[in-house]
Amino acid sequence: MKKINAFMIIAIIMLFLPACRDLSSESVLNGSASQGTDTSQSVSAGTGSRSSSNDLFSGQSDAFCIVNNNVPFFYECEMTSKAYESYSDLDSLGRCGAAVAVVGKEIMPTEERGTIGNVKPTGWHTVKYNDIIDGNYLYNRCHLIGYQLSGENANRLNLITGTRFLNVSGMLPFENMVADYVEQTGNHVLYRVTPKFDKFNLLADGVLIEAKSVEDSGAGLQFCVFCYNIQPGITIDYVTGESKVYDGTPLNAQEVSSNDEDAELSDVADDSAARDYILNTGTKKFHLPDCESAKDMKGNNKKKFHGTRDELILEGYSPCQRCAP
Numbered sequence: 001m002k003k004i005n006a007f008m009i010i011a012i013i014m015l016f017l018p019a020c021r022d023l024s025s026e027s028v029l030n031g032s033a034s035q036g037t038d039t040s041q042s043v044s045a046g047t048g049s050r051s052s053s054n055d056l057f058s059g060q061s062d063a064f065c066i067v068n069n070n071v072p073f074f075y076e077c078e079m080t081s082k083a084y085e086s087y088s089d090l091d092s093l094g095r096c097g098a099a100v101a102v103v104g105k106e107i108m109p110t111e112e113r114g115t116i117g118n119v120k121p122t123g124w125h126t127v128k129y130n131d132i133i134d135g136n137y138l139y140n141r142c143h144l145i146g147y148q149l150s151g152e153n154a155n156r157l158n159l160i161t162g163t164r165f166l167n168v169s170g171m172l173p174f175e176n177m178v179a180d181y182v183e184q185t186g187n188h189v190l191y192r193v194t195p196k197f198d199k200f201n202l203l204a205d206g207v208l209i210e211a212k213s214v215e216d217s218g219a220g221l222q223f224c225v226f227c228y229n230i231q232p233g234i235t236i237d238y239v240t241g242e243s244k245v246y247d248g249t250p251l252n253a254q255e256v257s258s259n260d261e262d263a264e265l266s267d268v269a270d271d272s273a274a275r276d277y278i279l280n281t282g283t284k285k286f287h288l289p290d291c292e293s294a295k296d297m298k299g300n301n302k303k304k305f306h307g308t309r310d311e312l313i314l315e316g317y318s319p320c321q322r323c324a325p
């Protein structure tokens with residue numbers, strides 16, 4: 001049943017994506033405004049703690065487009081209030097498939113998170129663009145079902161290579177919306193993230209994220225969006241994951257970024273100089289354990305972490321300005 005659903009979803013995405021891509025972000029968002037408005041208003045009425053959630057569907061964005069008038073492709077029989085997580089097996093190329101969860105407080109993380117630096121999803125390159133990308137690294141290990149929602153960490157079936165822009169500007173606001181709704185209502189959310197790989201590409205074009213609140217049948221929270229795996233200012237080859245600074249020409253093998261530190265960096269540096277940090281899973285900032293900001297932090301976003309600085313940055317975290325870890 002799950003396998004069939006995942007297959008159908010991919011077929012559906014393929015039908016929608018070309019149209020989605022061709023439209024400008026303005027026309028996508030304007031075209032869906034009548035449907036999108038209801039959702040964003042009910043979300044903000046229910047939560048309201050993060051203004052980015054409220055503005056998400058009304059403003060323009062290059063990070064995502066709304067799919068199927070913001071209505072997820074779930075079947076009624078999938079709507080259950082029993083929390084679970086389910087991950088697809090890797091395909092023959094080692095790529096992730098759909099990840100599904102019924103998110104509830106009972107599966108949200110309470111424990112300190114461990115290291116994930118040893119997981120290398122398909123298309124992975126440890127590559128930096130210091131003046132172009134906030135946080136420097138192009139790629140993050142992107143959780144399909146976000147760590148703050150499921151507590152799943154170093155699960156290879158739940159990690160893809162995603163740009164920092166996908167992680168922070170694309171997926172994080174939607175994860176926060178789900179986390180806020182669950183924390184504030186105690187209800188459950190059926191949540192599915194499906195990476196879309198074109199042909200034999202090792203890097204995903206993006207992810208379809210679907211969410212629908214269970215107890216109130218979507219009245220409190222419902223969305224269906226495609227988040228692009230892109231990075232402003234960078235040209236990416238989705239076949240391999242190689243990249244270069246955008247100059248208007250396609251990538252060819254001779255001019256792949258010389259910043260690529262895969263060979264020397266990733267195996268060694270990820271595991272060196274591990275120490276304790278405090279994470280804010282909502283804002284994606286990391287702190288030293290004695291930082292005042294860390295002490296003031298809201299309980300459910302606060303996580304202990306033992307690992308390296310590089311690893312946190314590769315996961316999309318950025319250092320606190322106050323304690324400068």
Ligand SMILES: [Zn+2]
Pocket residue numbers: 286287288291292293294320321322323324
């Ligand atoms: Zn701090």
